[in-house]
Amino acid sequence: xxxxxxxxxxxxxxxxxxxxxxxxxxxxxxxxxxxxxxxxxxxxxxxxxxxxxxxxxxxxxxxxxxxxxxxxxxxxxxxxxxxxxxxxxxxxxxxxxxxxxxxxxxxxxxxxxxxxxxxxxxxxxxxxxxxxxxxxxxxxxxxxxxxxxxxxxxxxxxxxxxxxxxxxxxxxxxxxxxxxxxxxxxxxxxxxxxxxxxxxxxxxxxxxxxxxxxxxxxxxxxxxxxxxxxxxxxxxxxxxxxxxxxxxxxxxxxxxxxxxxxxxxxxxxxxxxxxxxxxxxxxxxxxxxxxxxxxxxxxxxxxxxxxxxxxxxxxxxxxxxxxxxxxxxxxxxxxxxxx
Amino acid sequence: xxxxxxxxxxxxxxxxxxxxxxxxxxxxxxxxxxxxxxxxxxxxxxxxxxxxxxxxxxxxxxxxxxxxxxxxxxxxxxxxxxxxxxxxxxxxxxxxxxxxxxxxxxxxxxxxxxxxxxxxxxxxxxxxxxxxxxxxxxxxxxxxxxxxxxxxxxxxxxxxxxxxxxxxxxxxxxxxxxxxxxxxxxxxxxxxxxxxxxxxxxxxxxxxxxxxxxxxxxxxxxxxxxxxxxxxxxxxxxxxxxxxxxxxxxxxxxxxxxxxxxxxxxxxxxxxxxxxxxxxxxxxxxxxxxxxxxxxxxxxxxxxxxxxxxxxxxxxxxxxxxxxxxxxxxxxxxxxxxxxxxxxxxxxxxxxxxxxxxxxxxxxxxxxxxxxxxxxxxxxxx
Numbered sequence: 001x002x003x004x005x006x007x008x009x010x011x012x013x014x015x016x017x018x019x020x021x022x023x024x025x026x027x028x029x030x031x032x033x034x035x036x037x038x039x040x041x042x043x044x045x046x047x048x049x050x051x052x053x054x055x056x057x058x059x060x061x062x063x064x065x066x067x068x069x070x071x072x073x074x075x076x077x078x079x080x081x082x083x084x085x086x087x088x089x090x091x092x093x094x095x096x097x098x099x100x101x102x103x104x105x106x107x108x109x110x111x112x113x114x115x116x117x118x119x120x121x122x123x124x125x126x127x128x129x130x131x132x133x134x135x136x137x138x139x140x141x142x143x144x145x146x147x148x149x150x151x152x153x154x155x156x157x158x159x160x161x162x163x164x165x166x167x168x169x170x171x172x173x174x175x176x177x178x179x180x181x182x183x184x185x186x187x188x189x190x191x192x193x194x195x196x197x198x199x200x201x202x203x204x205x206x207x208x209x210x211x212x213x214x215x216x217x218x219x220x221x222x223x224x225x226x227x228x229x230x231x232x233x234x235x236x237x238x239x240x241x242x243x244x245x246x247x248x249x250x251x252x253x254x255x256x257x258x259x260x261x262x263x264x265x266x267x268x269x270x271x272x273x274x275x276x277x278x279x280x281x282x283x284x285x286x287x288x289x290x291x292x293x294x295x296x297x298x299x300x301x302x303x304x305x306x307x308x309x310x311x312x313x314x315x316x317x318x319x320x321x322x323x324x325x326x327x328x329x330x331x332x333x334x335x336x337x338x339x
Numbered sequence: 340x341x342x343x344x345x346x347x348x349x350x351x352x353x354x355x356x357x358x359x360x361x362x363x364x365x366x367x368x369x370x371x372x373x374x375x376x377x378x379x380x381x382x383x384x385x386x387x388x389x390x391x392x393x394x395x396x397x398x399x400x401x402x403x404x405x406x407x408x409x410x411x412x413x414x415x416x417x418x419x420x421x422x423x424x425x426x427x428x429x430x431x432x433x434x435x436x437x438x439x440x441x442x443x444x445x446x447x448x449x450x451x452x453x454x455x456x457x458x459x460x461x462x463x464x465x466x467x468x469x470x471x472x473x474x475x476x477x478x479x480x481x482x483x484x485x486x487x488x489x490x491x492x493x494x495x496x497x498x499x500x501x502x503x504x505x506x507x508x509x510x511x512x513x514x515x516x517x518x519x520x521x522x523x524x525x526x527x528x529x530x531x532x533x534x535x536x537x538x539x540x541x542x543x544x545x546x547x548x549x550x551x552x553x554x555x556x557x558x559x560x561x562x563x564x565x566x567x568x569x570x571x572x573x574x575x576x577x578x579x580x581x582x583x584x585x586x587x588x589x590x591x592x593x594x595x596x597x598x599x600x601x602x603x604x605x606x607x608x609x610x611x612x613x614x615x616x617x618x619x620x621x622x623x624x625x626x627x628x629x630x631x632x633x634x635x636x637x638x639x640x641x642x643x644x645x646x647x648x649x650x651x652x653x654x655x656x657x658x659x660x661x662x663x664x665x666x667x668x669x670x671x672x673x674x675x676x677x678x679x680x681x682x683x684x685x686x687x688x689x690x691x692x693x694x695x696x697x698x699x700x701x702x703x704x705x706x707x708x709x710x711x712x713x714x715x716x717x718x719x720x721x
Contacts, residue, residue: 001442046576052422053401058394058464059424062706065578073591075598076576076710077430080395080402080422089419089434095441097341121401126362129400226408226418233409244415326405331418 004094005209005216006337007202008034009305009312011169014197014293018111023050023060023198024067027107030200031068034103038202038212044099046076047090049083049106050297053118068103075099082106083199083301084262084323084333090203091222100208107198108297115194115296123327124229135327136191138231140183142328143190143267145236153266157189160266160285164292171195171293192264197295199302217308217319217337221249224323224333231328242275242322242332249334256282256336257316260303262324264290271329272322282320286310300324304335311339343720344439345566346681348378348555354518354666357456358549363398364410367452370551371411374448378555379563382412385555386444391421391431391451392670393705396463398454411450423574425478425618425705427451428552428673429712432701433572435556436714440569445561452551453668460547460669479544479621481707483536485586486623490538492587493626495641497538500622504529504543504664506650507619511661513651513690518548518666543622543664550668552675559720567681567716570698571602579707586708592631595711600633603698603715609634609648612715613696614656614683616676618703620663625649629657632702651691659683659691673703677714684718 010033083106090102119135164170177189300323307321350373435449461477511517532541575595626640680701
C-alpha cells in the first residue's frame with residue numbers, strides 16, 4: 001500500500017445547542033484552518049460525510065460545496081456515513097497513485113431534530129422500526145447484555161467529562177453526574193450529549209506528506225467491517241466486527257499509546273476495548289471522547305483526527321482511531337496511526 | 340490507475356411503478372443475485388459491498404446500509420454507502436472500482452436502488468432548509484428554465500425534445516427490464532400529453548420507478564466470464580450557488596468528460612465511442628449533453644439528435660436501453676447507465692445490442708447539474 005498520512009486536523013468548538021450557524025457556515029472555518037495549516041488551496045480528491053435526516057431535508061451535502069470553494073470543479077464524492085468513512089474512501093483514492101492530497105470533512109447538527117427518534121429510522125423499516133425502539137432503548141439493551149458494573153461506567157463518564165473540560169473543543173460538562181435514568185440500565189451520564197459540530201482532515205501521500213507536516217501521522221492500517229443488522233443475531237456484549245477490523249488494520253502489531261474510541265455510551269467503551277485487545281496502559285479518549293462532544297457524522301472522523309493530533313504534537317508514536325455506525329456498534333472502522 | 344478493473348457481472352430488476360411483492364431488502368437482493376449469477380459467483384466470493392441511493396427521505400430509511408447488510412451478504416465484510424444526488428449510481432460504481440484499482444480488494448459488489456413507491460420523490464425533493472425559500476417543485480421545475488435557456492441560445496426548434504422522447508421509448512421496447520414500454524409510441528402521442536414544466540411534456544419526462552441494479556467488479560486476477568474493462572473513471576463537482584456558473588453546460592461536466600477521455604485515449608468521442616448511456620431524465624438533456632460531452636459543437640447538439648445519429652441504428656447510439664426516460668429508480672439510474680455500457684461491450688445487451696460495440700461511455704449527473712460521474716468501458720484490456 002502507498003504511504004498515506006494525516007497531515008492536518010481541525011474541528012469546531014462543538015456546542016450543545018444550535019448557535020444559528022448553517023451547515024456551510026459551520027464547515028467553512030475548519031476547512032479554512034486545514035487549508036492554512038497545509039498551505040494547500042486545492043486537493044486531488046475531496047470526500048465528505050453527513051446525513052440528510054439531521055437536517056430534515058435532502059442533499060445536506062450540496063450546500064457544503066459552497067463552503068469549500070469547489071471552483072474550478074473538483075474531484076469529489078460523499079458518503080451518507082460518518083466522516084470516518086469519507087476518510088477511508090479518500091485513503092483508497094490516494095492508493096491509485098495519480099493524486100497526492102485529499103480533503104475530508106464531516107458535519108452534523110443534532111440540535112435540529114429529535115436525534116433519538118431519528119436514529120430509530122435506521123432500523124429495518126418492516127420488523128424493527130415499527131417497534132418504536134429509539135436510540136436509547138437499543139443502547140440500553142446492549143448495556144444490559146454487557147452487565148458492566150455501575151462504578152466502572154460512572155468512572156468512564158467522570159473521566160470523559162474531566163478530559164472534555166480540558167479540551168477546548170469539547171463541551172463543558174459538570175463532574176457531578178446527573179442522576180436520572182432515561183431507559184434502564186442507562187443513566188443520563190452514560191449517554192453522549194447532543195452536539196453540533198464539524199471536523200476536517202487533510203491526507204497526503206509519501207513525500208508530499210513530509211513536505212506538508214513536520215510529524216505526519218502515517219496510516220499504518222485502516223479497515224472496517226459490518227455485522228448483521230438484527231440485534232437478536234448478535235451477541236451484543238461483544239464486537240466481532242471491531243476485532244476483525246483491528247486484525248486487518250494491524251492494531252496488535254505494536255503497543256498502542258492512545259486510543260480514541262467512538263463510544264457514544266459508557267458501556268461501549270469496555271466492549272470496544274476488549275475487541276481491540278487494548279492493555280490497561282493504553283490511554284482511552286484523552287480528548288474526552290464522544291461522551292464529552294458528539295457531533296453526529298463528524299464524531300468518528302474526530303476520533304481519527306484526535307488520534308493523529310497526538311502524533312502531530314509528538315505526544316505519542318502509535319495511536320488508534322475508531323469509528324462506528326449503525327445500532328449497537330453494528331459497523332466499525334479501525335485506523336492505526338504511526339509517527 | 341494501479342490495477343485493472345473489470346465488470347464481470349450485471350444484474351437488474353424489472354423496473355416498474357410499484358414492486359409490492361418485495362421489501363427494500365428483497366429488491367436489492369434480487370439485483371445482487373442476478374449479478375452474481377452472471378459472474379458465476381456467490382456472496383462468499385465478494386470482498387466488500389458498496390451501495391448507493393438518492394436521498395434517504397425517498398424511502399424513509401436513514402442510512403439503509405445498516406439494514407441491508409444482511410440481504411447483501413455483507414456481514415463480516417466492509418460496506419460503504421455513497422450519496423451524491425442523482426449521479427449517485429455512477430459514483431457508487433466509481434467507489435467500487437476504486438476499491439479494485441487501489442489494490443485493496445479483488446471483488447466488489449456494487450448495488451444501487453430506489454423504491455420510489457415508498458414515498459413521493461417530487462415532494463421529498465421540494466423541502467428546503469429553514470430560511471431558504473423553495474421556488475420550484477421537483478426536479479422538472481428546477482431544470483425546465485435551464486432547458487429554455489438552451490433553446491434560446493441554440494435556436495433549437497421545439498420538436499427536438501419530442502424526438503428524443505420517442506427514440507428512447509422505441510429503444511425501451513427492446514429492453515425487457517425497461518419500465519415504460521409503450522406500444523405505438525410516436526410524436527403525436529408525446530405531443531398529446533400535458534405540459535408539466537414548459538417545455539417538458541408528460542412523456543418527455545422520466546417515470547418514477549422501483550428497481551435495483553447491481554454489478555460485480557473484479558481485479559484482473561479474479562476476473563471470470565466476459566469482462567468489460569474500465570478504461571477511464573472520473574467524478575467532478577461544482578457549487579450549486581456559484582454566481583456565473585453555466586447551468587446549461589456545466590464546467591464540471593466538461594472537465595469530467597475531458598478527464599475520462601484522456602484516461603481512455605479518446606480524442607473524438609463521437610467517432611471513437613461506439614455507444615453511450617447518458618443520464619437524460621428530461622428529453623432535452625440529450626442535445627444539451629451531446630454538446631457538454633463533446634459529441635457535438637456548442638449549439639449543434641440538437642442537429643445531431645434531429646439527424647437520427649443517436650438512434651439505435653445511428654452512428655453514435657445514445658441510450659439503447661431506453662435510458663432514464665424509460666426507467667428511473669433514481670438512486671440506481673446512474674448505475675444502470677454504467678451497467679448498460681458494460682453490457683454493450685460484453686455483447687450481452689440482447690435486442691438493444693449495438694453491433695460490434697467495443698468502447699462505451701456511462702454517464703450520470705445530479706444535484707443542480709453540478710455532480711458528474713463517468714466511466715468508459717471497453718471489450719479489450721486498457
